[in-house]
Amino acid sequence: MKVHSIKLNFIMNFLLTASSILFPLITFPYVSRVLGPTGTGNVTMGTSVVSYFTMVAMLGVPTYGVRVCARVRDDRIELSRTVQELMIMNIGMMVLAYIAFFITILCVPSFSVMKTLYFVSALAIVLNVIGVNWLYQALEQYSYITMMSLLFKVVALILMFTFVHQANDYIAYALITVIGGFGSSIFNFIRLRKLVDLRPVGNYDFKRHIRPMFTFFAMTVATTVYTNLDVVMLGLMRSNYDVGLYNAAVKIKTIMVSLVTSLGTVLLPRISYYFEQNKIQEFHALVSKAFSFVLLLAIPCCVYLMVFAKDTILLLSGESFLEAIPAVMVITPTILLIGLSNITGIQVLVPTGRESLVLRSVVYGAIVDFVLNMCLIPVFGAAGAAFGTLMAECVVFIVQLFYLRDMVKEIVQHLEWRSLICSFAPALLVLVGVWCSPIQGVFWRLLVAGIAFFGVYGIGLIFNKEEIVMSVIGKYLPKRGG
Template structure:
């Protein structure tokens, strides 16, 4: 089986990640003005409700399936058996979950009030079973994943502009949202026979999957509770205004951390494969590059948006969200922390079969988050929730580093910490100079400051001959030359 390079996979996944940011920027203004608060709120609520059912229906298969299939991808018979086993487990859990969903639909008044919309959204539960998206990630089919996802998103946007015209069309929009998110799973199923056979050729071994699946499920459930804990506690202990401030900071942090962790999704199947084959040299070579990438990009992004938190919030959310500036500043270190814990947890512990350690680190972070929220929110509201989140992310990373104390030196030795520090100091000086100029236009201020800050940052890394930056630049120049020569 042909396997694409990590570089190609990263580019494809980066395009996919960028689309998940760009498409909402296109759809949100139109939908919010057409469906108004009630209609768009109903669609969001239905999607949120179904996301919890989807979590129970899929257990930990979306993540575990990538690792399990990546390990046996060179053996079609073993791969077929693994896919069959996971699909059977997923089918059983989906049937049970769907039965509970139907009962709640009949007995819970709020569910019954939006029965039609919830039923439309429940189609995604069934499509998730046949979609086996984890298999395509395990096989590193990121070109296919990116292209089919983009096609369905573009089609859904066209449907949205043609069919959603008034607040009464919120159910239609709900159906379009399901089509955009899960419609491509039908293609996944039709394409499945290229890689696996459905004929049973050997005994099934369900038991070997159950423990890791439940660990991954507990991890995903922990993350779900953990990431929503601050907002819920802030809402219960303070006001909706405080939640609004905190949420504005969280949205910026989420976009930035998604970009930085996009490499981790690509590397999981490749690292799982190397771990299974015992290829330690290639394993640690990729890990070192991934960690260096996170430090280089994460440090620059964290410092810049910490410096320009005020301008970012005022441009994105408006003057009414002035109270979100401080929470955003407190949250900015999490961009780097999440990037690093993604390396230690998803890229090192998970491929080497130590997913239980990832679970323990998340539980430690969740407990820390809960206690600090309890102490800080009554006194400093949204600022307290932001501080609690940052400390919790630090705890997650530290716990994972403790588990990796023997292998951490192999990862850290190739990180250009000194070169990054020097580049950051000079970039901060450049960013400070632009702030001193006091440019009145928020957009121009951010644009010019970003060009100056990241120009100095990148330039200094190149002057210091930082290996990752110079290697990436050389590869890009070589690719351009090759294309020009072909012409």
């Protein structure tokens, strides 16, 4: 099977990431103003509850499947056997998840009142299972993934502007969200026969998957505690109005996280492959490049969002969401933390077979998040939930850093700190200058600040010959000498 270069994979994943940024920038301002904090909070609550049952149905396969399939991608028979084993296990867990889901929705009064919304959101469970996105990632089919994602995002955009016009259209918005996020799963399933054999290959060995799958499943459970439990606890301890405010902050963070972790998504199957082939030098080179990429993007993004938190909320959500500003400022640093822990955990510990250490770090983070949520949400609402998430991400990264202290010490020595600092310092002065300027209009303030800040930052990186930037644009620059 043809394997594309990392550069092509990154370009395609960058387009996918860019669409993940562009489409929310188009849809979220509209939806926020139409549905308001309560309407968006309803949908977010439904999505968060369903995510728990999706998690059970998937059983850790989204991450484990990438690793195990990447290792056997050159052997079609073994790849087919592996995919069939994982799908059979997924389908069995999906049935159990749906049974538990329907019982929960019908028995919990606060859920039963909005059961139609939850049933619509629950379509995501079966679409996640049949989508086998983990196989497409393992085989580095990023061109296909990108094209299908863009197609369904456009479809969802059209449907949203067609059917969402008033505050009680939140159920329609929930369905459109499922279509936009998971509609491509149907085509993934149909196309599956091109990648693997669907006829039974025999000699199945389900037992070999159980231990690593449950380790990844436990990681997912712990991670979900401080990603989706925040929303559930806010809804139960405060109201869906607070969920809407928190969702506004999380939506902004999520947009940036998808950009910062975009390279890591591409590198994971290749890193797993290099480690399996004992190509340690190439393995370390990719990890170092991932660290540099995250620092390069995450630090300026965090600072920009924190300085212009109010303007960002006004542009994306409107004045009814101004109470979300503290939550935005508190949760923004998690963009950097998630980017870094994505490297230490998913790109280093997991491919090297040390997922149990990732699980341990995530459990510590989940415990911290749960305790802080219990104490802070009743008093501070969305801002309290944001602080719990921030502390959880700090704990996860610090613990993983401790486990990798020998390797990280070597990698840090290769990071271009001088280029980063010398490029960022003047850009920060420009950003503060725009913030203090009398420029009127939220859009224009953000636009001028963005162009000035990231423009100066980019020029500084080129001037200081930062390695990643030069590897991208170097061939377009005029050569010196004859």
